[in-house]
Amino acid sequence: MAILGPGLLGGSLLMALRQKLPGVHLRAWARRREAVAELEALELAEICSDDLAMVVEGADLVVICTPVRTMAVLGRQLAKLPLAKGAVVTDVGSVKAMVVAGMEEALSGSGFDFVGSHPMAGSERAGLEAARANLFEGQGCLITPTLFTTDRALGVVREFWRLMGCRLLEMGPEEHDRCVARISHMPHLAAAAVTLAAMQDDHSVRLCVGNGFRDTTRVASGNPDLWTGIVFENRDEVLHAVRAARDRFSDLVDILEKLDEDKMRQFLRESKVLRDLAAPNV
Numbered sequence: 001m002a003i004l005g006p007g008l009l010g011g012s013l014l015m016a017l018r019q020k021l022p023g024v025h026l027r028a029w030a031r032r033r034e035a036v037a038e039l040e041a042l043e044l045a046e047i048c049s050d051d052l053a054m055v056v057e058g059a060d061l062v063v064i065c066t067p068v069r070t071m072a073v074l075g076r077q078l079a080k081l082p083l084a085k086g087a088v089v090t091d092v093g094s095v096k097a098m099v100v101a102g103m104e105e106a107l108s109g110s111g112f113d114f115v116g117s118h119p120m121a122g123s124e125r126a127g128l129e130a131a132r133a134n135l136f137e138g139q140g141c142l143i144t145p146t147l148f149t150t151d152r153a154l155g156v157v158r159e160f161w162r163l164m165g166c167r168l169l170e171m172g173p174e175e176h177d178r179c180v181a182r183i184s185h186m187p188h189l190a191a192a193a194v195t196l197a198a199m200q201d202d203h204s205v206r207l208c209v210g211n212g213f214r215d216t217t218r219v220a221s222g223n224p225d226l227w228t229g230i231v232f233e234n235r236d237e238v239l240h241a242v243r244a245a246r247d248r249f250s251d252l253v254d255i256l257e258k259l260d261e262d263k264m265r266q267f268l269r270e271s272k273v274l275r276d277l278a279a280p281n282v
Contacts, residue, residue: 002027002059009092010065011131014044029055060084064091069229072102079110087112088156095233096144096173113153116144124221141166144173186241191220
């Protein structure tokens, strides 16, 4: 198996595979020599290199764990490299329509199969130093087959994520992007907006921060470069979700201006019911 990109998700996969499949030959690719040295020091793979061809040579399964904007470029490179015959390629990207279309085009005619996947196991922390072997245990993984997906490749990817401890859900790439815009991308931007509204004009309020603020805004600590790429690659669906959030805030402004306690209770009651429905999974 070859893991491309040793950040939080890629590093966690290497750690989990070391525990769950100790006999598998693991290889890891990183773009920077410093990251390669860190991988070598942790002994997470038999081969660690910034030479992509060396890492993927003979690989049966390749998992791309790089930022979504780089995946199609890697796909075009993989199509020319000596993976094992019938190799399966998957990814961990949180945007799927663009990634899946780009990867399927890049690997067309190569003899390698691509299946999109998205483990819902991220964190506001980033990098190999934040990786942990149990990151995927009990987490959902969204798999996004298309008409071009072979049954064999889909079976491999299903079994891989089950082995990582994930709960599986399958949907098309476009449906994935619509759903994830609402439950991940828009909430991330909302957390950033709440943080700015609370602290931008008065930094001293940080001294009063409690658990409620921490829980509401935790993801605002995520990597700005990574998240800029994610939300712009899913721009249309994120816009729909942000506009829906804007409308709810407009409702709140109206309720507060009118001192309408009944509508405030209704607003909070409806949100509680919906949040409680999601509670078993989060």
